[in-house]
Amino acid sequence: MLGSAAELLEQKNIKPTAMRQLVLDILRNNPQAISLLEIEQQLGHVDRSTVFRTLKTFQENCIIHKIDDGTGATKFALCSEGCSCNLGDLHAHFYCTKCGQTTCLKDHLIEQPVLPEGFNFESANYVIKGICADCR
Amino acid sequence: MLGSAAELLEQKNIKPTAMRQLVLDILRNNPQAISLLEIEQQLGHVDRSTVFRTLKTFQENCIIHKIDDGTGATKFALCSEGCSCNLGDLHAHFYCTKCGQTTCLKDHLIEQPVLPEGFNFESANYVIKGICADCR
DNA sequence: AATTGAAATGCAACAGGATTGCAAATTTAC
DNA sequence: GTAAATTTGCAATCCTGTTGCATTTCAATT
Numbered sequence: 001m002l003g004s005a006a007e008l009l010e011q012k013n014i015k016p017t018a019m020r021q022l023v024l025d026i027l028r029n030n031p032q033a034i035s036l037l038e039i040e041q042q043l044g045h046v047d048r049s050t051v052f053r054t055l056k057t058f059q060e061n062c063i064i065h066k067i068d069d070g071t072g073a074t075k076f077a078l079c080s081e082g083c084s085c086n087l088g089d090l091h092a093h094f095y096c097t098k099c100g101q102t103t104c105l106k107d108h109l110i111e112q113p114v115l116p117e118g119f120n121f122e123s124a125n126y127v128i129k130g131i132c133a134d135c136r
Numbered sequence: 137m138l139g140s141a142a143e144l145l146e147q148k149n150i151k152p153t154a155m156r157q158l159v160l161d162i163l164r165n166n167p168q169a170i171s172l173l174e175i176e177q178q179l180g181h182v183d184r185s186t187v188f189r190t191l192k193t194f195q196e197n198c199i200i201h202k203i204d205d206g207t208g209a210t211k212f213a214l215c216s217e218g219c220s221c222n223l224g225d226l227h228a229h230f231y232c233t234k235c236g237q238t239t240c241l242k243d244h245l246i247e248q249p250v251l252p253e254g255f256n257f258e259s260a261n262y263v264i265k266g267i268c269a270d271c272r
Numbered sequence: 273a274a275t276t277g278a279a280a281t282g283c284a285a286c287a288g289g290a291t292t293g294c295a296a297a298t299t300t301a302c
Numbered sequence: 303g304t305a306a307a308t309t310t311g312c313a314a315t316c317c318t319g320t321t322g323c324a325t326t327t328c329a330a331t332t
Contacts, residue, residue: 118269
């Protein structure tokens with residue numbers, strides 16, 4: 001992995017403010033996808049809207065991607081190195097109905113779907129639900 | 137298609153109340169998936185919670201299925217005839233980023249995914265985003 | 273037809289997450 | 303050092319989903 005959070009941010013031309021470094025560190029230390037609320041709680045006394053905007057910035061710069069796992073709370077996970085948030089980087093996600101954890105299935109790439117005539121593909125959100133290995 | 141909404145409801149052993157018939161008619165007349173709010177608006181002065189519970193009943197009886205298309209509002213669409221809401225009936229959905237319509241891609245069935253060791257499949261939500269045929 | 277019990281409805285209120293406006297603070301450029 | 307731009311914090315709001323409870327409707331039974 002790359003160096004510090006600050007370095008990673010600068011590399012993407014994002015001002016490495018304290019908040020951003022903290023949020024990025026959390027995302028980097030978390031193996032699974034996490035929600036805004038979870039980030040908030042891990043940080044302690046931070047402002048939700050600031051974290052919200054930080055995550056927005058990260059998404060716009062392909063540092064993280066968002067996952068709608070159906071729980072109502074959007075989750076976020078770090079992009080892989082070299083990710084350009086294009087079709088080739090799209091992968092499925094797994095939501096464990098027991099522990100509530102959402103995992104990137106980076107090996108389960110999403111291939112360009114066959115669509116009806118006239119339909120145009122842009123992106124996709126594929127969430128598989130079940131019980132994860134830890135919960136069995 | 138089967139006869140009246142009332143007949144369809146009775147066939148599923150659901151009391152065909154006025155509300156239920158109205159909601160079912162809307163769902164049957166709508167080619168695309170619609171949200172609770174849209175149903176509410178099409179009906180006029182009805183109570184949200186009643187429609188909500190009606191939709192819940194319909195889901196429990198495999199009359200409709202719900203789709204989380206990432207807009208924040210859950211949408212609902214009529215099940216096909218013979219649907220038993222099992223794996224074999226799972227299909228992808230298409231969300232148009234221009235008009236906001238969500239369409240069932242009934243031909244695009246979801247096949248049992250290959251998961252990492254120890255992971256157990258239950259269900260899946262696959263939403264493809266792009267521009268629909270009408271919006272090009 | 274009246275009584276009773278169950279189911280359905282309407283109303284109100286609330287919960288949770290996402291999002292915005294605005295002012296204060298911080299950073300950057302000149 | 304000052305002005306402009308960016309970022310942050312706070313408060314408020316929107317939107318959707320959901321529940322509690324009293325009332326109404328319906329169906330079965332006497």
